[in-house]
Structure formats: structure tokens, C-alpha cells
Amino acid sequence: MEGNHKADRGCTSNSGKLRELWRSIWGIQCQNRVKHFLWRACKNILPTNYNLKLRKVAIEDKCALCGKSESSGHILWGCKFVVDVWKETRLKLPRFQNLQHDFINVVWRLRDVRSEQDWDCFATTAWCLWKNRNSVKFKGRCKESKAIAREAENLVEEFLFKELNSCGIGVVIKNDEGQIMGAMSKKLDQPLGALEVEAKAVEEGVLLAKDLGLRHIIIEGDALTVMAALSGHTSPPSSIQHIIAGAQLWASSFSAWKSTHVRRNCNQAAHLMARNAKSIFECIIWVEDTPLLLSFKLHLK
Missing domain, CATH: 3.30.420.10 (Ribonuclease H-like superfamily/Ribonuclease H)
Incomplete structure (x- = not known):
């Protein structure tokens, strides 16, 4: 796992591509807290259980939803529960055969295969997934997949019209x-x-x-x-x-x-x-x- 993790991060070494990605993230039409979250997710500095274990803050790195190792790629993309949430959205996202350890690699691949993606909805859904993850971890409460997808879409629509x-x-x-x-x-x-x-x-x-x-x-x-x-x-x-x-x-x-x-x-x-x-x-x-x-x-x- 550690070897694959290092190999995956190699695709983010191009500084020009990274600068373009950061500009794209801060240009998304959504709440500032969502943009800041997506930036942190792509920088791989979210306090996932995997990261906490690396820092010796936690003993276990298990996902509270499925029991597998909770990396950023897992909790925002690869977890079975999370997959169901993405299916409930209007985005019609592709699924990748290889599991993505870091969430930034999911973003890279989506930009490659579907650059015209609705990134406003994508970013807000990822933020809602993280919010639900925290609710499960700290309060023991989990929303239904369709409720999370709907919450994200409502937030996007409310933001767009609030601007007007x-x-x-x-x-x-x-x-x-x-x-x-x-x-x-x-x-x-x-x-x-x-x-x-x-x-x-x-x-x-x-x-x-x-x-x-x-x-x-x-x-x-x-x-x-x-x-x-x-x-x-x-x-x-x-x-x-x-x-x-x-x-x-x-x-x-x-x-x-x-x-x-x-x-x-x-x-x-x-x-x-x-x-x-x-x-x-x-x-x-x-x-x-x-x-x-x-x-x-x-x-x-």
C-alpha cells in the first residue's frame, strides 16, 4: 500500500498542472468553506484516520463506514457507501478500476476524462461526504446516501441564487x-x-x-x-x-x-x-x- 501510495503521488509532480488545479479549485462557484475543504483534500492534509495513524495520533486507520483503511481517496471516493452517494447525484461519474489512495488522483483522472464536469456540485458533494463522515465518527449518526446527494445539490442551487x-x-x-x-x-x-x-x-x-x-x-x-x-x-x-x-x-x-x-x-x-x-x-x-x-x-x- 505504501509503495502504491508513493507511485500515485508522482502524477502530481508537475508544478504547472498543480498551479492550474489550485486556480480551478478557488474559481469554483460554491461556498468558500467548500473550496477550502477541496484544497485541503487535494493537498492530502485532511485528518483522515490513515493520516492520523501516520502521525501516530491514532492507532487504527479503519473507515467508520466499512472498516477499510480510511485514506482521502477512500472516504471521498472508494468506500462502498460513498460510491452509492455519487450514484445518487446527477453527475454520472465514471468509475475507475484501480482504487485511488489520494483524492487528488481522483480529481486528476476526472479532469482528464471529463473536464466539463459540474465541479460546483462535485466539490459540494465531497464536502457533504466529509461532513457525514465526521457525524458518523463523532456522533454515530449517518445520513442516507440520497439525502447527502440532495443536500449537496440544494447547497449549490442556493449559493447560485444567493449570489443573484x-x-x-x-x-x-x-x-x-x-x-x-x-x-x-x-x-x-x-x-x-x-x-x-x-x-x-x-x-x-x-x-x-x-x-x-x-x-x-x-x-x-x-x-x-x-x-x-x-x-x-x-x-x-x-x-x-x-x-x-x-x-x-x-x-x-x-x-x-x-x-x-x-x-x-x-x-x-x-x-x-x-x-x-x-x-x-x-x-x-x-x-x-x-x-x-x-x-x-x-x-x-
């Missing part, structure tokens, strides 16, 4: 055959929280369905708190109470309606429309047409 002092919502309406009947990207000139944004998206979706003349609707969303409140199973938090009440009132005007919670990866189209809102002036609506970004990103026909 706004937020974005996305709506996609399909018929029972899965064909798109309408879509919306809308920018709201107020920095709402993630829960409020999800609730506003439901309300706007109901209003768009009404404008399209639909009579029977099924409202889908991946925010469990919002969908449970909309269906009446739970009371809504005070921050979204009036939004939920408004959505329920509009929904009652349909001949029939119901709401259902779906996984985030089943709701990617709406999230793409929400992210698109940061680049528009106010609101764009598509009727009986497929937005180009959905055609390209989701390969819809």
Missing part, C-alpha cells in the same frame, strides 16, 4: 404517456430557503395546470415535507403554511387531484428548469413544446 439575491423554480407538466404538455422557469427576486422554493414550485405548477385547462392532475415533488403537508398528512411548517394553503385552494378547483412524493432523480426535469431560471429575466413558459435544455440534458424525444 434571488431563487428559481421549475415546473414540468406531462400527460399520462409522459409527453411534455407545459413547462416553466421562473426567477423570484427574493432569496427564499429550499423548503419555501419547493412549496412555491408546487403552487406555480398548480396554477400552470389550471391555465392549461387540465381537469385531473397528479402533483409530484421530491420535498417530502411539502408533499406531506399538501396532501394533508402533516401540518406544514409555519414558513410555508400560507403557500400550501394557497396551493390546496387552487387544487380544489380541479375535478380530481392528488399529490405524491417521488425520488429526486425522478424529478430531474423540474430541477433543470429551476436552475435555468438564474439565466432568465423573470419567467418563461413553454406550452406543448419541449424546452431545448430538457431535450439535450434528458434526451427526450
Whole structure:
């Protein structure tokens, strides 16, 4: 293991490539603490159990999630649990046959095979993985893989719109055959929280369905708190109470309606429309047409 470790680090010896990498890291559009974390991970100075054992601070170097040696490459990329988290993201990352001891080598290889990667989401997901690792180690609490992936995506979206002092919502309406009947990207000139944004998206979706003349609707969303409140199973938090009440009132005007919670990866189209809102002036609506970004990103026909 030690011999392989030294061999792997040889690929980082080019000082020009390193300077380019550091510039890329500090240029990522995410929170400063995330950029600082990624820099530390690539410098291999995170207090992983492997590093702590090398410094004779710890006796064991086992990963708290799987029991294997916890290097930076392991806890941020190679651990079985971590692999599941990356699969839950929208990144569609390649998997490498050889295990990467140092995380910087993962970054090098990704830059080589997929330089146009969404590095904002990649860096934030790695930070969320490290935060979960600390929670497991020091508190004995571990989040589900999909919850970690979603937390990262929410943080990226919130940061992008916070820079603009706004937020974005996305709506996609399909018929029972899965064909798109309408879509919306809308920018709201107020920095709402993630829960409020999800609730506003439901309300706007109901209003768009009404404008399209639909009579029977099924409202889908991946925010469990919002969908449970909309269906009446739970009371809504005070921050979204009036939004939920408004959505329920509009929904009652349909001949029939119901709401259902779906996984985030089943709701990617709406999230793409929400992210698109940061680049528009106010609101764009598509009727009986497929937005180009959905055609390209989701390969819809």
C-alpha cells in the first residue's frame, strides 16, 4: 500500500498542472468553506484516520463506514457507501478500476476524462461526504446516501441564487404517456430557503395546470415535507403554511387531484428548469413544446 501510495503521488509532480488545479479549485462557484475543504483534500492534509495513524495520533486507520483503511481517496471516493452517494447525484461519474489512495488522483483522472464536469456540485458533494463522515465518527449518526446527494445539490442551487439575491423554480407538466404538455422557469427576486422554493414550485405548477385547462392532475415533488403537508398528512411548517394553503385552494378547483412524493432523480426535469431560471429575466413558459435544455440534458424525444 505504501509503495502504491508513493507511485500515485508522482502524477502530481508537475508544478504547472498543480498551479492550474489550485486556480480551478478557488474559481469554483460554491461556498468558500467548500473550496477550502477541496484544497485541503487535494493537498492530502485532511485528518483522515490513515493520516492520523501516520502521525501516530491514532492507532487504527479503519473507515467508520466499512472498516477499510480510511485514506482521502477512500472516504471521498472508494468506500462502498460513498460510491452509492455519487450514484445518487446527477453527475454520472465514471468509475475507475484501480482504487485511488489520494483524492487528488481522483480529481486528476476526472479532469482528464471529463473536464466539463459540474465541479460546483462535485466539490459540494465531497464536502457533504466529509461532513457525514465526521457525524458518523463523532456522533454515530449517518445520513442516507440520497439525502447527502440532495443536500449537496440544494447547497449549490442556493449559493447560485444567493449570489443573484434571488431563487428559481421549475415546473414540468406531462400527460399520462409522459409527453411534455407545459413547462416553466421562473426567477423570484427574493432569496427564499429550499423548503419555501419547493412549496412555491408546487403552487406555480398548480396554477400552470389550471391555465392549461387540465381537469385531473397528479402533483409530484421530491420535498417530502411539502408533499406531506399538501396532501394533508402533516401540518406544514409555519414558513410555508400560507403557500400550501394557497396551493390546496387552487387544487380544489380541479375535478380530481392528488399529490405524491417521488425520488429526486425522478424529478430531474423540474430541477433543470429551476436552475435555468438564474439565466432568465423573470419567467418563461413553454406550452406543448419541449424546452431545448430538457431535450439535450434528458434526451427526450
